[in-house]
Amino acid sequence: xxxxxxxxxxxxxxxxxxxxxxxxxxxxxxxxxxxxxxxxxxxxxxxxxxxxxxxxxxxxxxxxxxxxxxxxxxxxxxxxxxxxxxxxxxxxxxxxxxxxxxxxxxx
Amino acid sequence: xxxxxxxxxxxxxxxxxxxxxxxxxxxxxxxxxxxxxxxxxxxxxxxxxxxxxxxxxxxxxxxxxxxxxxxxxxxxxxxxxxxxxxxxxxxxxxxxxxxxxxxxxxxxxxxxxxxxxxxxx
Numbered sequence: 001x002x003x004x005x006x007x008x009x010x011x012x013x014x015x016x017x018x019x020x021x022x023x024x025x026x027x028x029x030x031x032x033x034x035x036x037x038x039x040x041x042x043x044x045x046x047x048x049x050x051x052x053x054x055x056x057x058x059x060x061x062x063x064x065x066x067x068x069x070x071x072x073x074x075x076x077x078x079x080x081x082x083x084x085x086x087x088x089x090x091x092x093x094x095x096x097x098x099x100x101x102x103x104x105x106x107x
Numbered sequence: 108x109x110x111x112x113x114x115x116x117x118x119x120x121x122x123x124x125x126x127x128x129x130x131x132x133x134x135x136x137x138x139x140x141x142x143x144x145x146x147x148x149x150x151x152x153x154x155x156x157x158x159x160x161x162x163x164x165x166x167x168x169x170x171x172x173x174x175x176x177x178x179x180x181x182x183x184x185x186x187x188x189x190x191x192x193x194x195x196x197x198x199x200x201x202x203x204x205x206x207x208x209x210x211x212x213x214x215x216x217x218x219x220x221x222x223x224x225x226x227x228x
Binding site: 001031032034042043045046049050052055087089091094095096097098099100101107 | 214
């Protein structure tokens with residue numbers, strides 16, 4: 001299996017801050033990397049697919065980059081509704097695997 | 108707008124089988140562009156992909172679940188289903204169904220709201 005490691009596991013930030021979350025794959029996954037946002041008691045929501053493509057309807061303050069083994073999710077200016085858990089997922093090969101999640105909290 | 112809805116028992120006894128159904132509305136499960144899958148999340152833990160199926164019936168599974176899992180599809184009802192045999196407390200989780208892109212990047216773009224299944228006697 002491909003292991004996905006996210007850092008940090010939790011992060012405190014303020015509204016308006018720029019935030020970056022990192023995801024590392026245990027082997028080369030090209031750009032088969034997706035990012036999801038999950039709020040408590042809710043299903044994950046797709047934000048970014050193919051490492052850098054913004055899903056329809058997702059605000060442009062979200063962006064993704066990277067290829068190979070190292071990827072980042074950036075939120076350019078945090079909004080109150082962005083406080084949630086973010087996780088990455090590789091879709092390069094089955095079994096598809098997810099990172100453990102990064103919890104973004106209000107400072 | 109496409110919607111997915113999970114249904115099934117919320118409580119299952121150890122050693123028994125867990126069975127869930129996902130009903131697709133607002134679109135056809137028989138689209139050639141998508142696969143349909145199950146993902147679960149134990150309490151306080153991360154997401155685990157369980158398996159996916161194409162409308163024609165070809166399915167593939169997470170080897171971690173060994174031979175316990177079966178996913179099937181019923182195109183006449185626009186539904187697909189999950190069966191997990193010989194459950195233990197470790198199978199207690201929120202179970203999600205989701206649509207998976209079938210073309211190239213295989214992301215999961217539409218999710219059900221999830222259903223909680225507890226394994227307990």
